[in-house]
Every structure is written in structure tokens, then in C-alpha cells.
Amino acid sequence: MAIDREDSQYGLAYMDLVTGDFYVTGLSDFSLVCGEIRNLKAREVVIGYDLSEAEEQILSRQMNLVLSYEQETYEDVHLLDSRLATVEGATSGKTSPVCPSDADERVESLKTCYSL
Numbered sequence: 001m002a003i004d005r006e007d008s009q010y011g012l013a014y015m016d017l018v019t020g021d022f023y024v025t026g027l028s029d030f031s032l033v034c035g036e037i038r039n040l041k042a043r044e045v046v047i048g049y050d051l052s053e054a055e056e057q058i059l060s061r062q063m064n065l066v067l068s069y070e071q072e073t074y075e076d077v078h079l080l081d082s083r084l085a086t087v088e089g090a091t092s093g094k095t096s097p098v099c100p101s102d103a104d105e106r107v108e109s110l111k112t113c114y115s116l
Contacts, residue, residue, distance in 0.1 A: 001040065002070070003033055004048035011048075012036055030055060037063065046070050 001014040010033045013024040027033050037045065037059075044066040045059060051067075059065045 001037065001042040001044070002046040002048060003037075014040060014042070030058075034058060034063065037065070044068065 001012070003013075004011045008028065010027045010030065011024065012027060012033055013022070015022045025036075027036065042065065046068045047059075048070055051059070056067070060067055
């Protein structure tokens with residue numbers, strides 16, 4: 001799951017690992033973002049903007065989430081719906097299935113770990 005913010009608009013993106021479905025939405029308020037995170041029972045959130053101290057306290061201490069920060073957006077334009085708002089596109093880029101430069105090493109490591 002990833003969240004991002006542009007002005008007063010928040011973007012939230014996540015992937016259902018069972019079905020492979022990818023979801024992204026825009027929300028107007030941080031409390032709505034927290035509600036969605038609770039509903040989805042997320043344990044880790046990728047953050048795409050500088051959290052305020054109050055937001056960080058809510059996410060990390062009150063909701064007990066693991067927070068990761070990713071400022072870079074991976075743009076797979078051909079995979080994204082052109083109707084997405086800017087913040088939704090930026091958020092979805094934080095969870096994009098684009099492979100990082102060390103992807104081959106990670107795949108080999110996983111194969112070894114799981115004896116594949």
C-alpha cells in the first residue's frame with residue numbers, strides 16, 4: 001500500500017496479492033486515508049511525501065504500521081488509466097510493478113530462499 005499527497009488531496013494505492021488487482025483512489029482528508037488503511041488491514045505503507053509529525057505518530061504509533069519512504073515515482077504510463085488525478089498517478093507509481101535495477105539478484109535470492 002502506498003499513500004501520497006498533493007496540496008490537500010491524498011492518493012492511496014494498493015494491490016490485492018491474491019487476485020493481482022490494482023486499486024488507486026483519491027481522498028480529501030487524512031482521516032479517510034487512515035480509515036482505508038484500517039479497512040484493508042495493511043501492516044506496511046509506502047509514503048510518497050513528507051509526513052507531518054502528527055501524521056507520522058498516527059501511522060507508526062497509534063496504527064502500528066511499518067513506514068517506508070519512496071520519493072521516486074515509477075511511471076509505467078501504458079499501465080495507468082489516463083483518467084487518474086495527478087496525485088493518484090503519483091501514488092500508483094510508488095507501488096508500480098516496475099523492477100528495480102537489482103531485480104535479477106532479488107529473484108535469485110527468493111528462488112534460493114524458497115528452494116525454487
